[in-house]
Amino acid sequence: NVSEGFARNFLFPRKLAAEATEKRMKEWEHLKRVAETKKKKAVAERQELLNKVSGTTVKFKLAAGENDKLFGTVTTNDISKELSKAGHSVDRRDIHLEEPIKILGQHKAIVRMGEGLEAKIMIAVERA
Numbered sequence: 001n002v003s004e005g006f007a008r009n010f011l012f013p014r015k016l017a018a019e020a021t022e023k024r025m026k027e028w029e030h031l032k033r034v035a036e037t038k039k040k041k042a043v044a045e046r047q048e049l050l051n052k053v054s055g056t057t058v059k060f061k062l063a064a065g066e067n068d069k070l071f072g073t074v075t076t077n078d079i080s081k082e083l084s085k086a087g088h089s090v091d092r093r094d095i096h097l098e099e100p101i102k103i104l105g106q107h108k109a110i111v112r113m114g115e116g117l118e119a120k121i122m123i124a125v126e127r128a
Contacts, residue, residue, distance in 0.1 A: 046113040053111055054091060054119035058082045061128040064104050074101035074125060079109060101125060 001010065011017035018024055058079055064070050080092040096110045106124040 046117055050119040053088050057122040057124050059124045061126050063128050068104040070102050
């Protein structure tokens with residue numbers, strides 16, 4: 001819904017738009033259906049992964065000093081690597097910690113994969 005001159009002189013030459021013919025409208029509808037199918041499949045795959053990961057406990061044995069403080073922290077990258085070793089491919093950016101893990105004990109983390117999909121996992125940090 002733009003003026004003919006704007007479409008003819010600006011949009012069409014730069015391939016930013018095309019005339020809405022019946023054939024192009026059918027192609028557009030087909031592409032929308034294909035994209036929707038791919039999106040549903042991706043959401044189903046993420047949900048399946050979250051079902052596998054949900055309730056998992058990731059264990060770390062690390063050196064700690066006085067008052068059970070760790071020499072360093074457990075990062076989302078560390079958690080992602082441990083989950084990968086267990087056969088679950090979770091990106092570090094999908095793992096969310098309530099607070100940085102700097103002491104021994106049990107900690108909670110949430111794996112969020114968009115579209116309201118999330119699972120809770122436990123992080124167990126023990127003295128090495």
